[in-house]
Amino acid sequence: MPSLNDIRSTYLDYFKGNGHAVVDSSSLVPRNDPTLMFTNAGMVQFKNVFTGVEKRDYSRATSSQKCVRAGGKHNDLDNVGYTARHHTFFEMLGNFSFGDYFKEEAIPFAWDLLTKEFGIDKDKLLVTVYHTDDEAANIWKKYAGLSDDRIIRIPTDDNFWSMGATGPCGPCTEIFYDHGDHIWGGPPGSPEEDGDRFIEIWNIVFMQFEQQENGDRLNLPKPSIDTGMGLERIAALLQGSHDNYDTDLFKTLIEASASVTGQAPYGDKNVHHRVIADHLRSTSFLIAEGVMPSNEGRGYVLRRIMRRAMRHAHLLGAKDPVMHQLVPALVSQMGGAYPELSQGQAMIEETLKLEEQRFRQTLDRGLKLLDNEILGLAEGEDLSGESAFKLYDTYGFPLDLTQDALREKGRSVAIEGFEKAMENQKTMARAAWSGSGETADAAIWFELADAHGSTEFLGYETEVAEGQI
Numbered sequence: 001m002p003s004l005n006d007i008r009s010t011y012l013d014y015f016k017g018n019g020h021a022v023v024d025s026s027s028l029v030p031r032n033d034p035t036l037m038f039t040n041a042g043m044v045q046f047k048n049v050f051t052g053v054e055k056r057d058y059s060r061a062t063s064s065q066k067c068v069r070a071g072g073k074h075n076d077l078d079n080v081g082y083t084a085r086h087h088t089f090f091e092m093l094g095n096f097s098f099g100d101y102f103k104e105e106a107i108p109f110a111w112d113l114l115t116k117e118f119g120i121d122k123d124k125l126l127v128t129v130y131h132t133d134d135e136a137a138n139i140w141k142k143y144a145g146l147s148d149d150r151i152i153r154i155p156t157d158d159n160f161w162s163m164g165a166t167g168p169c170g171p172c173t174e175i176f177y178d179h180g181d182h183i184w185g186g187p188p189g190s191p192e193e194d195g196d197r198f199i200e201i202w203n204i205v206f207m208q209f210e211q212q213e214n215g216d217r218l219n220l221p222k223p224s225i226d227t228g229m230g231l232e233r234i235a236a237l238l239q240g241s242h243d244n245y246d247t248d249l250f251k252t253l254i255e256a257s258a259s260v261t262g263q264a265p266y267g268d269k270n271v272h273h274r275v276i277a278d279h280l281r282s283t284s285f286l287i288a289e290g291v292m293p294s295n296e297g298r299g300y301v302l303r304r305i306m307r308r309a310m311r312h313a314h315l316l317g318a319k320d321p322v323m324h325q326l327v328p329a330l331v332s333q334m335g336g337a338y339p340e341l342s343q344g345q346a347m348i349e350e351t352l353k354l355e356e357q358r359f360r361q362t363l364d365r366g367l368k369l370l371d372n373e374i375l376g377l378a379e380g381e382d383l384s385g386e387s388a389f390k391l392y393d394t395y396g397f398p399l400d401l402t403q404d405a406l407r408e409k410g411r412s413v414a415i416e417g418f419e420k421a422m423e424n425q426k427t428m429a430r431a432a433w434s435g436s437g438e439t440a441d442a443a444i445w446f447e448l449a450d451a452h453g454s455t456e457f458l459g460y461e462t463e464v465a466e467g468q469i
């Protein structure tokens, strides 16, 4: 059975053999796009090459790109622990053509890799195309021999990609694998498509238009190709499962989590271990790049992921910080492909340990408060915004962590109440501060306080000052 590391190499070698330059993954913190929180696709590092602003000495490239989808436009944080196919951190395998080959070659490249190189059963594969893209549909029919009922025409934006309001755009085709009717889910375009039976493995974008500001769409003189295939998804498939968390890499991480918590990864414990394994990867890779937990921006997304994992460790009965103890297992699996992990190992462990020590000071009391509140709720009643705010403000529970905890019990947060409480807090702090008469300073302070997420920051510092670290 090929390992994740084998599959990554096979992919890159295959495209290298077909004239593609093998390009390293770019960083998770995008260097060329201040509007993007994290790199979330293989094409991000090539954006300027696609638009022609930047020239490279190759017109075909392939990569395995580190991606994080937590926060921002693509946010899969809430899917982790609930679907078999989503991670917050994953690797996206991709092949790219910068005005070089187009549909006639991109589809056969993908089909041959899947069916010949990887030996996947053709009868289990089906594809979607954008509803007007007859060209792609015909290639699938002619080259792959797919029958019409396995070429699903999708009229929505799911199959039409664009870089932004203007710029390159075009239809996509997605390749799905049918894992069988013992798993819940329906084909793309059906009401049950979000199940895990039909899993999207590969997305191929045909960049063929240029969207103009006035609404016109011009044909690009040299159309391009951008593709993305989730390494963990193709690995699951090639290892005989529909579930990414059953792959060799995740098994190792889940075993490590089971070993440090002393809880076997079965039954209702399983989900905790899955979340921990997933969040271990995203947090470790982010810290390796120098992102630190904080109360704003990227650092706050990191903190949210870390604390979610720490709550799950707590639910497994962990009495001491555990996340940092899992780092060696991750480094042993991925340090070869990503040396920054091995190089950053000490810093990753230290950062995880410190954050878990801090959060544990309030986590237990916060969870008890939350449990009590839930007990007091009437049938179908939401947790009040004030309670969620108290958990945030006093106990350091990010809102999404509270929501995650409630979701397990079929409850949610009254969001408006939470936002109101947050607003009130800010107003009160402002009123108190303006009494000092230093209006100019106050303005600066509030700008900083807003940027730093204010209240949680203060509560958190107070906890630290109590001196348990």
Ligand code: ATP
Residues within 6 Å of the ligand: 069, 076, 085, 086, 087, 088, 089, 090, 092, 200, 201, 202, 203, 228, 229, 230, 231, 232, 233
């Ligand atoms: P899905 O519909 O399953 O959420 P997507 O259409 O959002 O996937 P794309 O944006 O097309 O995904 O990304 C390209 C490929 O990357 C997907 O076909 C899939 O194999 C993989 N992928 C996307 N999101 C994730 C994720 N959160 N975890 C693991 N793999 C992912």
Ligand code: MG
Residues within 6 Å of the ligand: none
């Ligand atoms: Mg998605």
Ligand code: MG
Residues within 6 Å of the ligand: 158, 200
């Ligand atoms: Mg999709």
Ligand code: MG
Residues within 6 Å of the ligand: 174, 200, 202, 203
């Ligand atoms: Mg897709």
